[in-house]
Amino acid sequence: MKHIIAFGGSNSSTSINKQLATYASQLVDGVTVTILDLNDFEMPIYSSDRETALGFPKQAVDFVNHLKSADGFIISLAEHNGAYTTAFKNVFDWASRVEQKTFLNNPLLLMATSPGVRGGASVLEMASDRFPRHDANIVAQFSLPSFYDNFSEGKITNETLDSELLNKVKLFKDSL
DSSP states (O other): OEEEEEEESOOOTTOHHHHHHHHHHHTSTTEEEEEEOGGGGOOOOOOHHHHHHHOOOHHHHHHHHHHHTOSEEEEEEOOBTTBOOHHHHHHHHHHHHHOSSTTTTOEEEEEEEOSSTTTTHHHHHHHHHHGGGGTOEEEEEEEEOSHHHHEETTEEOOHHHHHHHHHHHHHHHHHO
16 A cells, blocks of 8 residues: 655644645545654754764654655645745755655645635745755645635635645546
């Protein structure tokens, strides 16, 4: 059975992106799913001096080992000031030092949501440019605008947006 990793690119205990990633992962049938929480991978801010002096933090190695155990990824990125959250960026920086080809050419459903109408468009654009340099195989992208208007009780409530996500999930599943 295929195994996918899903997570939200935020360390918020109420992360709307983790909620979206979790929902999308439940739509992929016939796979096992591991939902990661970035809070389990909190580590010092990356610096080359720290890496030289201390090596890789255990949390960075553990995160990469999770990625290596997966056949695909569902990631929903939170957007802070038009970019990745600090929590995600730090995990990504450390992970890319442990394994430069961080995403191992596995299929990736890349998503974002926000309370606003742009639905994390800036961070999606940034990630769709950056992630392939780390061997990401982005097979589909999805943006959920106005999260609180379109998501409730663990699912997307807007039928059009939900149908769009289902189509993206199918593309992802077919690429596993």
